[in-house]
Amino acid sequence: MRKILQGLVLTLMAAHLGWAQKSNPVVEAHAVMATDAAHANSPVKIAVVAQVAAGYHINDHKPTLDYLIPTDLKLEHSDQFSVIKVVFPKGTPKKFTFSDVPLSVYEGSLVVGALLQAGKSVPAGTYTVKGKFAYQACNDHACLAPTSVPLTLMIKVVPKNVPLKPVESNVFQRIKFE
Amino acid sequence: MEEQTPNDNVPQETKAPEAKATPRSKLLAGALMAVALVVGLYYVNRYWIAPAVKAQNKGDESHPLAPTFSLTDITGKPLNLSDYKGKVVVLDFWATWCGPCRIEIPGFIELQKRYASQGFTMIGISLDESPEPVVAFYKELQMNYPVAIGNDRLGELYGGMPGLPTTFVIGRDGRVYAKHIGATDPHVFEEEIRELLAASPEAEAKTFHQAGVVFADDKVELGNPAEIDSEVPGIDLTKLTAEQKEGYKKLLQSKVCTCGCNFTLLKCRQVDRRCTLSRKLAQEQLDAFLKTKPPGATSK
Numbered sequence: 001m002r003k004i005l006q007g008l009v010l011t012l013m014a015a016h017l018g019w020a021q022k023s024n025p026v027v028e029a030h031a032v033m034a035t036d037a038a039h040a041n042s043p044v045k046i047a048v049v050a051q052v053a054a055g056y057h058i059n060d061h062k063p064t065l066d067y068l069i070p071t072d073l074k075l076e077h078s079d080q081f082s083v084i085k086v087v088f089p090k091g092t093p094k095k096f097t098f099s100d101v102p103l104s105v106y107e108g109s110l111v112v113g114a115l116l117q118a119g120k121s122v123p124a125g126t127y128t129v130k131g132k133f134a135y136q137a138c139n140d141h142a143c144l145a146p147t148s149v150p151l152t153l154m155i156k157v158v159p160k161n162v163p164l165k166p167v168e169s170n171v172f173q174r175i176k177f178e
Numbered sequence: 179m180e181e182q183t184p185n186d187n188v189p190q191e192t193k194a195p196e197a198k199a200t201p202r203s204k205l206l207a208g209a210l211m212a213v214a215l216v217v218g219l220y221y222v223n224r225y226w227i228a229p230a231v232k233a234q235n236k237g238d239e240s241h242p243l244a245p246t247f248s249l250t251d252i253t254g255k256p257l258n259l260s261d262y263k264g265k266v267v268v269l270d271f272w273a274t275w276c277g278p279c280r281i282e283i284p285g286f287i288e289l290q291k292r293y294a295s296q297g298f299t300m301i302g303i304s305l306d307e308s309p310e311p312v313v314a315f316y317k318e319l320q321m322n323y324p325v326a327i328g329n330d331r332l333g334e335l336y337g338g339m340p341g342l343p344t345t346f347v348i349g350r351d352g353r354v355y356a357k358h359i360g361a362t363d364p365h366v367f368e369e370e371i372r373e374l375l376a377a378s379p380e381a382e383a384k385t386f387h388q389a390g391v392v393f394a395d396d397k398v399e400l401g402n403p404a405e406i407d408s409e410v411p412g413i414d415l416t417k418l419t420a421e422q423k424e425g426y427k428k429l430l431q432s433k434v435c436t437c438g439c440n441f442t443l444l445k446c447r448q449v450d451r452r453c454t455l456s457r458k459l460a461q462e463q464l465d466a467f468l469k470t471k472p473p474g475a476t477s478k
Binding site for chain 1: 273274275276277278279280281305311315339340341342343344359360361437438439452
């Protein structure tokens, strides 16, 4: 009986929750580097840390069904850095009332990695890498229009003789670049 | 004083073995309580929550006239809402990428089959960016009602689309009687369609009552055409003189939008009508602008 009551209350709360939060961003995201700076002619690891609001999900980069809009990271072309690869986490299969099959989705916190390559002759200085974290969010009852979070990352290039210090190790532990 | 144990005052003979609840009777009692709870919640919503939400809708805005539109449906035929005057219309804003929207469609097909001959029609407005997936889905499900590709302006006229599906129920008199955000049981629509089919096409159905669970977000609030069709979308400039409009637009051009678009406030408003931050900032700029140059003020 308690379970039935809990189920009913949660269903009603979930329906309310969805729209109570509509004025707040459903996804917040920011980009970070794996080191405090970069060297010319070297790989540069960056990550996008995204947080999906409670009650919502966004689709896997490789969605379960054709019609779903995938989560994506789009990095703008840069003269100093080229994109080698982008690594998305595996989604979590979850059953929704609107689908007969479980859908692979991202909920809560997720980290997307990107491996960049600094150009051979990039002079020391600070450069801006821009991108967008694109997603389409839903809850169990309704969906929001596809949208994106703009990203800006300042990358400081230092001479080869300046050692690089690892930062954000807890974030980069979650990414398998290989 | 001696403490009593819970059973001290209970005569043993009252503990008859047949009084013990069996797992089956417990299950039955639980099921009955669950049914009673669901029925109770239904009536609480019907007679308490729904009227409270409706109370916010009183006055002339209670059942506003549905904004008209003229589109071409995906089969190439004209689709004008005004052509359906006198009919009950369920207007469904949806998209093929939206699972909760897709799951509603078979129910809409069924409603169209059942009530089309009685003065009812479904209309689908897809907010997909291109018609291809819509046409494919339309054919796959053998949809039996008109579907057109919508646009941001139409969505704004209907009060904006914070989530899909968003579905409006329009009466024979052309007024919007109900709004449902999110996947909704087809029986809810059926109940509303029946009620509106029975209403007069000449007068507002003032006793209409929205079926299903009604939330505050279901309140029908249509968009303001003065804001939607403004040179600065989302901002009502009708009270400004031509000179003031130009001054205000120049002011917005000199301000950078901080939503991350890297545009000026004016450009952000013009290219991204959904950006809530640029709208808020542009309104703040207008309020400040009008304090220095009130409406009707002219420079010499």
